[in-house]
Ligand SMILES: Cc1cc2nc3c(=O)[nH]c(=O)nc-3n(C[C@H](O)[C@H](O)[C@H](O)COP(=O)(O)OP(=O)(O)OC[C@H]3O[C@@H](n4cnc5c(N)ncnc54)[C@H](O)[C@@H]3O)c2cc1C
């Protein structure tokens with residue numbers, strides 16, 4: 439016991455001591471003067487007719503560059519919609535040769551500027567849009583350009599599902615390549631642990647199929663985002679899906695303590711892997727209106743939950759909000775699209791538990807920052823996402839993320855949304871960092887738990903996300919991408 443805790447302590451000290459590696463250090467410096475429109479033209483004349491290159495002023499261009507957060511959208515020299523994996527390879531060879539910056543966008547839900555946007559060539563993967571269910575192998579082959587809503591709708595007629603996004607609009611690709619916390623995570627693990635294979639275009643343009651037998655790349659892609667090439671298809675494990683029970687309940691400020699108590703009890707006591715909740719402490723600022731918006735999203739993977747399981751969450755009028763429904767209807771009940779088009783930022787800490795006093799502190803942070811920051815029509819949310827230790831036990835081979843599966847941590851996401859021309863970005867980003875530090879100081883955590891890359895703010899160190907895996911990932915990166923072609927695209931870079 440003592441030895442084990444010593445080992446953990448030493449490991450975490452070593453991790454702390456290493457110099458942080460930031461996003462910028464991994465970015466390949468673009469060639470001094472790249473004629474980007476010439477690169478666009480060369481791609482257009484080299485690829486097959488299945489693909490298209492579009493300039494500002496054409497109809498596809500705006501939808502190719504658009505993101506959930508307007509602060510994640512940039513004007514690109516052109517957009518490229520590949521129709522085949524081979525055409526992705528042709529483009530990557532041209533981009534690598536010319537040193538032209540580019541970006542790869544799936545659902546465009548990153549809140550980190552520059553992670554899936556660029557002033558160079560915006561690759562939009564929307565033409566990779568197939569969903570093929572294979573009953574014999576119980577797998578689903580899914581195009582990298584889809585959002586989860588489309589996947590759930592396509593699989594519903596077969597009575598099966600895959601482990602994807604919890605609210606409407608999230609892209610398959612970024613969600614999966616970062617880890618993936620789904621409503622089904624307690625049952626089937628992280629979404630990366632449900633991937634059977636990737637169709638991957640390597641940085642040198644070769645199209646390849648990566649499965650468990652390619653140990654290094656299968657490890658690296660499961661958490662490593664866009665560092666190892668561009669994924670065009672995922673093969674996921676599929677599982678039976680019946681109707682589910684749940685939905686989104688909004689609690690007024692007099693009911694917030696009920697939500698807090700119910701969440702603390704659920705986090706401490708639930709052992710049913712089919713049950714899951716997400717509790718969100720929010721604060722809205724708009725014109726003269728300033729108010730708390732506290733929300734619980736309840737999920738049970740079956741038509742009705744065991745008696746009593748969610749009783750603490752239920753209010754007198756919530757039978758119109760939680761009920762038996764299709765999985766897609768539950769995912770779309772949270773109305774995440776209502777915050778499309780704002781400026782936004784993410785931040786995160788990882789926790790081991792969600793006791794009542796800590797949840798109250800999350801609510802305090804929500805009210806505090808929601809009042810203090812110049813959101814100018816916007817919101818803050820602090821989201822408790824309690825999960826079971828079983829989430830981390832389902833992997834059949836090692837993965838890039840998380841850095842360690844030893845401690846059964848839960849993620850906590852912080853999302854701020856605001857309006858304006860960008861002049862307040864700095865003060866709001868400073869606020870979201872301070873709020874995470876404040877929450878961390880209010881947990882008794884002594885070890886360094888992996889941060890979730892899909893919630894981590896852009897300058898988070900690689901060590902904080904990938905822990906002891908950083909060295910191995912850098913080695914694999916060097917082998918697979920010696921010219922650092924993928925360094926021309928933004929993100930957490932090895
Ligand atoms: C409203 C909202 C709700 C969310 N809910 C959840 C949740 O329930 N669970 C959860 O785990 N996460 C959640 N997230 C976080 C989400 O997982 C990330 O934002 C994720 O990156 C979104 O994927 P995307 O394809 O939409 O993103 P994009 O912005 O398109 O891409 C994100 C990153 O992935 C890379 N990438 C995209 N496509 C490819 C590709 N084909 N090949 C290689 N690299 C690629 C991009 O270059 C970029 O670095 C949520 C985010 C938002 C905004």
Ligand SMILES: *[C@@H]1O[C@H](CO)[C@@H](O)[C@H](O)[C@H]1NC(C)=O
Pocket residue numbers: 494495513514
């Ligand atoms: C694209 O076109 C719009 C409208 O014509 C213009 O406002 C915008 O600045 C253009 N962007 C670029 C990168 O040229």
Ligand SMILES: *[C@@H]1O[C@H](CO)[C@@H](O)[C@H](O)[C@H]1NC(C)=O
Pocket residue numbers: 647648649650651
């Ligand atoms: C893994 O991929 C290789 C080719 O890339 C293929 O030959 C092999 O059958 C695949 N394995 C499985 C289990 O699908």
Ligand SMILES: *[C@@H]1O[C@H](CO)[C@@H](O)[C@H](O)[C@H]1NC(C)=O
Pocket residue numbers: 702703706707
């Ligand atoms: C968990 O369940 C026990 C026993 O039913 C109960 O006393 C306790 O208040 C519950 N909540 C927490 C946070 O432990």
Ligand SMILES: *[C@@H]1O[C@H](CO)[C@@H](O)[C@H](O)[C@H]1NC(C)=O
Pocket residue numbers: 585587606607770771773775
């Ligand atoms: C949210 O927007 C996406 C398009 O980006 C759409 O496919 C989805 O149906 C929308 N969800 C809801 C609940 O309206």
Ligand SMILES: *[C@@H]1O[C@H](CO)[C@@H](O)[C@H](O)[C@H]1NC(C)=O
Pocket residue numbers: 802803805806
């Ligand atoms: C939040 O906590 C701080 C420190 O305990 C306290 O001063 C402040 O009044 C609290 N704010 C709210 C809105 O509860």
Ligand SMILES: *[C@@H]1O[C@H](CO)[C@@H](O)[C@H](O)[C@H]1NC(C)=O
Pocket residue numbers: 640642643644917918919
């Ligand atoms: C591309 O990279 C892969 C992986 O490093 C390698 O096996 C392959 O030979 C390379 N192809 C070419 C054409 O260089």
